[in-house]
Amino acid sequence: MTxxxxxxxxxxxxxxxxxxxxxxxxxxxxxxxxxAKEAQAFDADIFLVNDGQKADAKSILDVLTLAAGPGDLxxxxxxxxxxxxxxxxxxxxxxxxxxx
Numbered sequence: 001m002t003x004x005x006x007x008x009x010x011x012x013x014x015x016x017x018x019x020x021x022x023x024x025x026x027x028x029x030x031x032x033x034x035x036a037k038e039a040q041a042f043d044a045d046i047f048l049v050n051d052g053q054k055a056d057a058k059s060i061l062d063v064l065t066l067a068a069g070p071g072d073l074x075x076x077x078x079x080x081x082x083x084x085x086x087x088x089x090x091x092x093x094x095x096x097x098x099x100x
Contacts, residue, residue: 014047014077017087019094026069029060031098036060038089044080046090057090 021027027035039046039057046057050072055062057076068074074094078086 012079014045014079015083015087017076017078017091019074019076019091021068021070021072021074022094023097023100024070025100026072027063027066027074029064031093031100032063033060034098035090035093036063038093039086042078042080042082042086042089044078044083044086046083046086047077049075049077 023031035048036058048055048057048063048066048068050066050068053066055066057063066074076087076090078084080086
C-alpha cells in the first residue's frame with residue numbers, strides 16, 4: 001500500500017448508524033457472538049459505541065465489555081468499501097433481536 005492510499009484510508013470518515021438493543025437481556029454472550037461473527041464477514045472497520053465506550057465489533061470480548069442493556073442506544077461506526085453493507089446487516093440483527 002502506498003503512502004497516498006494509507007492517508008486516504010485513514011481520512012475516510014465513518015458511517016454511523018444508531019440502533020436500540022431490543023433483547024430483554026441486552027448484548028449478552030450469544031448475541032455478542034452472533035454480532036462479532038457477522039461483523040467479521042466484512043472488510044470494513046466496524047466499532048460499537050455505547051455510553052461513550054468504544055468496542056471492536058469483530059471481537060466478542062470487546063462487545064461484551066460494552067455491557068449494553070435492554071433499551072440502550074448503540075452507535076455502529078463502519079468505514080471501508082463494504083461499510084454500508086455491514087451497517088445494513090448489523091441493523092437487521094438488532095431489529096430481529098439476534099433471532100432470540
